[in-house]
Amino acid sequence: MxxxxxxxxxxxxWGALGSQWGINKTMAQIHxxxxxxxxxxxxxxxxxxxxxxRGNASMNIRALMDWGIVYKxxxxxxxxxFFTAEKxxxxxxxKISRERSKREIKPTLKILKEVSSIxxxxxxxxxxxxxxxxxxxxxxxxxxxxxxxxTEMNENWLGRMVIKLLx
Amino acid sequence: MxxxxxxxxxxxxWGALGSQWGINKTMAQIHxxxxxxxxxxxxxxxxxxxxxxRGNASMNIRALMDWGIVYKxxxxxxxxxFFTAEKxxxxxxxKISRERSKREIKPTLKILKEVSSIxxxxxxxxxxxxxxxxxxxxxxxxxxxxxxxxTEMNENWLGRMVIKLLx
DNA sequence: TTAAACTTTCAAAAATATTTGAAACATATT
DNA sequence: AATATGTTTCAAATATTTTTGAAAGTTTAA
Numbered sequence: 001m002x003x004x005x006x007x008x009x010x011x012x013x014w015g016a017l018g019s020q021w022g023i024n025k026t027m028a029q030i031h032x033x034x035x036x037x038x039x040x041x042x043x044x045x046x047x048x049x050x051x052x053x054r055g056n057a058s059m060n061i062r063a064l065m066d067w068g069i070v071y072k073x074x075x076x077x078x079x080x081x082f083f084t085a086e087k088x089x090x091x092x093x094x095k096i097s098r099e100r101s102k103r104e105i106k107p108t109l110k111i112l113k114e115v116s117s118i119x120x121x122x123x124x125x126x127x128x129x130x131x132x133x134x135x136x137x138x139x140x141x142x143x144x145x146x147x148x149x150x151t152e153m154n155e156n157w158l159g160r161m162v163i164k165l166l167x
Numbered sequence: 168m169x170x171x172x173x174x175x176x177x178x179x180x181w182g183a184l185g186s187q188w189g190i191n192k193t194m195a196q197i198h199x200x201x202x203x204x205x206x207x208x209x210x211x212x213x214x215x216x217x218x219x220x221r222g223n224a225s226m227n228i229r230a231l232m233d234w235g236i237v238y239k240x241x242x243x244x245x246x247x248x249f250f251t252a253e254k255x256x257x258x259x260x261x262k263i264s265r266e267r268s269k270r271e272i273k274p275t276l277k278i279l280k281e282v283s284s285i286x287x288x289x290x291x292x293x294x295x296x297x298x299x300x301x302x303x304x305x306x307x308x309x310x311x312x313x314x315x316x317x318t319e320m321n322e323n324w325l326g327r328m329v330i331k332l333l334x
Numbered sequence: 335t336t337a338a339a340c341t342t343t344c345a346a347a348a349a350t351a352t353t354t355g356a357a358a359c360a361t362a363t364t
Numbered sequence: 365a366a367t368a369t370g371t372t373t374c375a376a377a378t379a380t381t382t383t384t385g386a387a388a389g390t391t392t393a394a
Binding site: 003006007017038087112114118120127139 | 188
């Protein structure tokens with residue numbers, strides 16, 4: 001396999017993987033492209049490489065910047081904007097954790113708290129509901145706290161975690 | 168809020184959450200419904216509660232069983248099938264980890280290995296590509312190993328992990 | 335073996351999500 | 365201030381995913 005083919009394969013696969021995780025294919029592809037580029041890439045280049053429209057490129061780059069995992073860069077002399085991806089994978093994981101916690105876990109906890117707080121009569125059905133949603137609340141909270149800890153420490157946390165778990 | 172309303176809110180929210188994670192909304196809703204039900208639920212009931220067709224119910228129940236997080240049950244005397252969800256959340260997490268590892272992480276590793284194995288000439292661009300995809304391989308492998316460990320131990324692993332991380 | 339009770343399959347329809355492209359918007363240059 | 369260069373927005377078009385529903389399949393029991 002030669003470079004161009006490998007790069008293309010990587011970008012396509014990363015896009016497909018993104019889809020399976022609820023991330024827009026193009027967004028994941030742009031991210032892939034930027035991750036493996038050794039220097040900033042212009043919107044033109046992204047459009048060209050991925051064969052997508054300007055609007056699509058613009059919107060997805062924006063989304064990636066909102067996630068804090070892609071940055072805008074200015075090249076001296078050049079008028080147009082260039083983009084780079086966060087390439088440090090530990091940092092990337094931290095950013096994604098933070099964002100998903102804020103966008104999804106926190107709202108989920110809010111709802112779990114609400115629905116588990118209903119007054120139940122003595123029906124077994126209702127008791128089970130409250131019990132199960134309370135357990136779910138505790139569980140999700142635990143997961144979220146773990147992610148929090150990870151974002152705090154963040155110095156090759158994953159490696160250390162594996163070591164700890166092996167002990 | 169009263170029971171019915173709370174239950175509905177939970178089911179709807181779980182469905183929406185699923186969508187954000189690349190899981191079919193109905194599949195997540197059925198799972199939610201079964202998790203908070205204190206006894207086995209028939210396909211009829213699922214169709215009725217979620218207002219979905221028989222085909223849809225059948226396919227998504229099947230998918231949940233393939234994931235190993237919903238079981239078929241037979242009630243004495245009754246002809247039709249009933250379903251229950253895995254309610255132990257630690258066990259649920261283990262099952263989901265295993266499945267996602269098998270379906271997504273393993274194939275991703277395979278591709279990362281492939282694309283990072285190309286012969287590079289001395290171009291900086293190509294070197295960066297190989298370097299970055301190798302790092303990605305190591306990272307993903309590390310995450311996967313961690314999930315593996317979790318599935319091995321599995322006795323309130325999450326709680327213990329948080330404790331370890333706090334130390 | 336036939337009928338009844340129930341489940342699965344899958345092509346077509348519907349719903350949802352993504353993409354396009356051109357107009358509007360910005361900003362720098364002459 | 366007019367023009368050139370570049371970016372963003374968003375309604376409409378397209379693509380993808382999900383859902384339906386009826387036919388085919390399966391199992392039990394008479």
